[in-house]
Every structure is written in structure tokens, then in C-alpha cells.
Amino acid sequence: MAPDFARGGPLQDAPARENKRSDFAFPAAGVMAVLLVTVFFTVASYPGFMSYDSLEALRQARSHVEGSQYPPFGSYVWRVLDWIWPGPSLMQLFQNALLLGSLVWILHSLRWNPIAQVVTVIAVAALPPLTGTMLVVWKDVAMAAFYAAGFAALVHARLRALPGKIWIAFGVLLLFCGMAYRFNAASGALPLLIYAVWVARARSGRREIVRAALGGTGLVLVLFVLVLVVNSFRFPSMERLERNTNMDGIMRYDLIGISRFSGESVTPARDGGMVDVAYLRKIYDPRHVNITAANDVEHRVAVQEPGEIARYWVAAIRQHPGDYLRHRAAVFREYIGLHRHEPFYVTHPSVDENKLGISHTPNALTPVAVGYVWKARYSILERAWVYYVAGLLSLVVFLPKRNRRFAGEAVAALGSGLLYLAPMFFISPAADVRYNFWSIWGALLCLVFVVSSLLAARSDGRAS
Known part of the structure; x- marks a missing residue:
């Protein structure tokens, strides 16, 4: 069903809008x-599927945040929701509802009719990589939900709202929350904050785009500093939290990968020498750093101090830059599903063993949801690269057209998704499908704005 532009689509100039009740x-x-x-997802996975990191976030929410590998912001949010309704259910309902509700908010701002909104929500939620991730209480969904909600507020400010400044401020606040959910989320926020500055200035022209880019970049830096403070100190005591150890594991993984592709070991052994290449080739798995570590059954690979492993890592990349990129490309191909075998870790259909008293008992809906995701892992729709190509192709076809009514929104959405994706080539420790979650959403939102522009152009042509 096409959006209902026949009754007057959203105007490009915000000041010229009339404050109509229908808006x-x-x-x-x-x-x-x-x-x-959202209720279907929660009932099917009741009380909400949880992996180790989900349980760790809830444990810290119920005790005190510790930092290390897990940004504490998610635990602060969960602390409030767990107080209202103990357990993972409310958190799962909240993040899924905020995410899909933001999609409805955008469609409503674009004047998509009710049937089109319903069909789009169900169709998007049914996409295999999204379904599999939303069944689990993962911070990937929460981060995407705040980004989508922030973007929806900004789109509303430009297309529908009077006054818009309030919605812009609200949108920036939501984007800050999304940034605080993951250590690597800032790159995805950049296009959205550039869009926020562009909407706030409400002016057109190439110079305004440059000014918006500069303003958005400055805003990202300010918010990033605030995120560092929130995720580095325990509130309200302001005690320093444990150091983030994620990069230590990634560097160790890179050393094994460089050794595997170069044929020369650059991986320190526990006995003080270097681990032999044949053994490293045997344990290396481009799907996950943890699988590689688990394959080290003889415990040969050394666990070094942060400064020491960083020196080995820098020296190895300088000595074997091509092999470092080959290793990273192997991980990234797994990451985006650019291979012939099934994508890695499409969902987590259980609650891991824990001391929090949380368990999952399958019900009538569980095999329906999990079975669907499990069967769909062989589908082309499970592969993240498909969505990125679709988003890019839509812009290539769309941007040269005369009517670019929502070009800014389309570029901001896809740009956010792809900029969130780009650093993962270098820093991803694994190829979990869920890590693509926001990037896929950015591509889908781009398609929404492209379709809206094309339909608006057709509607305008008929009206003339």
C-alpha cells in the first residue's frame, strides 16, 4: 500500500507549514x-532470551556497575525498568517498542496511511536478522532504538512539528543515549547529528551543508566526551570504573590472524617464545575471537599486559600490513554474510545459566519464532550485505532524480548505518549477525525515504 500523498504530502519548507489538527x-x-x-516477541521468548552479556548487564543493574567490557549506561536504564518490573521482560518490551514505534513515528510524519504503517511494521519486524536479534535482550537493539527515536524526533521537527526546536533538542538527547549504549556507537551518530544541525538552521544551499557538517562534528565530539564520563565513572559516587578490556582481546585476535595469513608467527607464547604457525592456523576462526580462544586447548597463547600486547600488535601490523588486512577482511566477510555458508549466531534462543533466578520455559509461540529464524538463516534476507547494497542502489537511482524531497533524510539514515559499520572492519571481535542491527536499520530507513520521495513526486505530477 502506498503512502497517502494525495491529501497533501509533507512540505519541504518547515516555516510554510500550517498547524493542522490532522498533522x-x-x-x-x-x-x-x-x-x-512486541508482545509476540516477548511471549515467544518469555521472559526474554538472554546471553552472557545480557545477564551481566542486569547483574550490574541490580548491584553496582563495574565497567570493563560492558558500558554501564545500559545497566542504569535497566535498573529503573527492573525496579518497575523485575526481570528482562520490561526491558525487552521497552527497547522493541521504542524501535518499532520510532518507525511508525517516521511513517506518520511522512503521512503514510494506517494500512501502509501496519504492513511496514510487520514486514520489517519479520526480516530474519531483525527478528533473531529482537528476540534477545541485547544492547544492540536498545542502541538502535534510541538512534531511531532520536532520528524520528528530528524528522518530525523538520516535517511536522511546531515548534521544532524542542523536538531537535529531544532528538539530540535520544542520540546521546544511543551513543552511551556502545563504546563504538559514535561513528553512527555523526550523520544524524549533522542532520540535526541542518534541521535546526532550516536553510538550504551547499554552504549550509558544510556548516551543518562542521556543527554536527563538533556536537559529536561534545557528546562523546559526555559518554566517556558516563561510562567511566560510577554514579553517584563518581568512582573510577574498571578499564575497558575489549581492545586487548581484539589485538590478541589480530596477532593470531596475522600469523595465520603471513605464515610467520607474531603471537607471543606463554613460555616466552612465539606460538608456532601450524597451531595458530588450527585454532584460528574468523567468526569469533572467543571461538579462537576456546580452540586454544593447549593454552599456548600468552595473555599479556595492555601496554605489552599493544607493542606487539603495532609491530605486527607494520611488518605485515597486507596480512593484517586479509585477516580483517576474513572477519568482515563473516560479519556481513558475504560467503556461501550460513551466517554466524543468528539468535540466542535461551537464557544462559545464571544466579539471578531467570530461566526460560518454551511455550507454544517459542518454536514458531525460533523455528522461523533458524530456517531463515539460509535465506538471502539473513545476509546483512543485501541491505547495504539495496540502500546504496536506492540512492544511486534516487539522487539524480529531479525530486529530492527527502534526500537529506535518506543520506542521513544510510550514512549513519554505514558509518557505524565501517569501523567494525578494524575493531570487530566477532561476526555475530546482531552487530549489523543498526546498520541494517539505517539501510531500511533510507529505503523508506526514497520510496516516499518517489511517491511524492508522482503525486505532485498528478496534481499539476
């Missing part, structure tokens, strides 16, 4: 679809 009508049908889908 603020509640999207009841879309919201009802969101509620049904």
Missing part, C-alpha cells in the same frame, strides 16, 4: 501493530 493525529493503527509485534 498531530495519533497513529493508532501503527501503534497497535507495534504493540502486537
